[in-house]
Amino acid sequence: MTRRRWPQVTAGTAALRVVAERGSLAVTLGFYVIVVAVLAGLWRVAVGANGGDIAGYSVVAITWYVVCTEATTVSLNTRLIADLGRDIGSGAIAVELLRPAPVLGVRLAAELGRVLPRLAACGVVGALLAGLTAGAPPRPAALALAVPSLVLAVACNIVAQHAFAGVAFWIRDTGSAWFLYQKLVFILGGMLIPLEALPGWLERVASVLPFRAMSYAPARLAAGNLEPVLLVEQVAWLAVLLWGAGAVFRAGERRLQVLGG
């Protein structure tokens, strides 16, 4: 394995394992279907009762919106921060420092590899659900953009979680941190409620935070809004988050070397 191929190999192996574990994939998909049914059901009824439009979203649009936000959420590994925190806290991560590839890079690649098959499965199932219950996507061109946007969204989320968990290099208990983090994404990332439907001041706060890149961006596109600038935003946030996570991990590694892990 040459230096340059490790990201692909790591991601590929992780992906294969997820696909092989059919049972757990089935549970994930089952959960996804239920969540989408509930949340989309709620919003469709709400939009219908409000004259067919809430904050610019029609019934069809809101269905595609929910399908996307849930895909980005459900496909993630909910134990990531807890596991990372534990590995860092216990010093297990010190072993990985001995490998030729950078610790953060390997972990990111592996996690992405795990998430992408689940995302793909949810995406396909979600598209079917939305198509069958609400109808065709409002703007197929925008939907096409939503596909890379979904990948960018989970990538941003994973990187942010790594940055978040990197706090474990300094503080012991990070388990609770994940809960709080997830709730932030739910509200400020537009997962439970489209950002346009939030009160003005909250919407402004959400617009400067990275969470919109993790959930809102692909959903907004899928809902029929051809706004390619969202992809640019996501790439920009991804870069910022990568830099942040890298900084945290580098500082953490220095600390490990000084303290001995």
Place this chain on the structure above:
Amino acid sequence: MAIDVRRLTKVFESGRRGARRTVEAVCDLSFAVERGERVAYIGPNGAGKSTSIKILTGILHPTQGEATVLGVVPWTDRRRLAARIGTLFGQRSLLWFELTPRQSYRMLAAIYGLDRQREQARVADLADLLDAGDLFDQPVRSLSLGQRMRCELAACMLHEPEVLFLDEPTIGLDLLAKQRFRELLVRLNVERGTTIFLTSHDVADIEHVALRAIVINHGSVIYDDEVAAMRRALLSTKLVEVGLSAPTALPPIVGVSVLEHSDAAVKLVVDTTATSIRHVLDDLLERLPVADISVVDPPLEQVIAAIYARPKL
């Protein structure tokens, strides 16, 4: 009769359609144990020991066959039987980890229907017998394994069971703790008449606790006799491993048979009834270029293999 097993069979199935695997953990197993006996139930890993005990304590249902413990069928009358037997599984605890043993005893006493008076009398009694009085009020998590096992033994004896089933109870204990534990079991049997049925991996358990050994392998009994007889027949061999500094041919020695012979080492089995280790070692040291030498008891697998090779009784 305390335990009566007749042609017990347990088959485990696993795997999905098309790739089903069946494992016969226990196969046509039969034996009987009288009240007051001390029996060691031994066999290598995967022999079916734990499965048999789980069937006899009502945890598992057998596929075929019959068994009764104290006249009760374990898997149909589990609760009635559970009140009369005690179980101690080396890898599963009766005590609650965060609480003190005494708190667990209080709960167990309520479960077994002992009133307060009787409970306190039993706990004091057991504290004496097991020399564990000072341990009962410390949280279990702060006890060493040896201390914990003594408290576990008290827990399973609280309701004065007539039969005690122990599944690898000395696992993980150091030599001294093991010895103490074995002495306690013998005392329980001698003083209270409790039938002891002990599964083990450890040959020393047979030697120091049991009066009778049932050897099980591949799910059925292959040897069932008094330990004294077994000792005479089998615990009279030793394994000698000799590291050679140069390849040498081995001359025949009385009471010695060769297991393996390579250029660098020789493995011998010595029959200590036919000769003495002393003589054998003297011979070897004189005739061979010995670089290294060790004398060990034969491993259990070998003892069993030897038993297995004998003509069936």
Place this chain on the structure above:
Amino acid sequence: MRGLLATFRNALAEVRANRASFLSQVVVMGVNDVVWVLFWVLFFRRVGSVRGWDGESIRLLLAVITCAAGISLGLLANARRVGNMAVDGQLDGVLALPVPPLAHLLLRRVEAVNVGDLAFGFVMFAWAGSPTIQRTLVFIAVVLAAATVMTGFLVLTGSLAFFAGRNEGGELGFHAMLLLGSYPVDIFAGAAKVLLYTAVPAAFVSTVPARLVENFDVGNAFLLVAVAAIFAVAAWAAFTLGLRRYTSGSVWTRP
């Protein structure tokens, strides 16, 4: 009976012995619940009302389900773990004792963090449920019924693991119940709605009980109690039958 009480007392004692990480977990749970309330506040601010449900009635619904979850996941914490325990062979300890296995199992463990939900639910009811003596009594009664439905459902789906060899049914059942129960059933229509009144009784875990507190009527009350009884019996039956197929901790049986 004495034995069961003693078991439960010990479960509570175990929680008290574990006070260390308790506080941070309770904070987390609190934040979780608060965010949930926040979602509904923001939702109804925008939407007004949905099929007869508005901010106030939703708060009552939340009160019911958090209390029910507090009982089912907090006080009877093993309810959701039946499937895992069956697959991992952790039921030996229960079976070695002369106790009714399901009852002992359910009382054997208390999860402190979820008991926090119970407290939150009561506070919620006190704040938003316009509590009168009568409404409070009805609230307590329907919460008990809802908790029975939830516990029964969790044990039932968990018991599937005895037969399947793996616990996917239990996991899915748990998530489904919690998720679907957190929303008023009226947002669904047709087949989905029927499902939520039958196979996955999420309606009886929150919607129906909440409605009963608002407008008590004997018919629905009877229905709720009947459903609770059905699921309790079904759960007990599935578990008892499953025990016959229990394979303990044998390594060979992992599929």
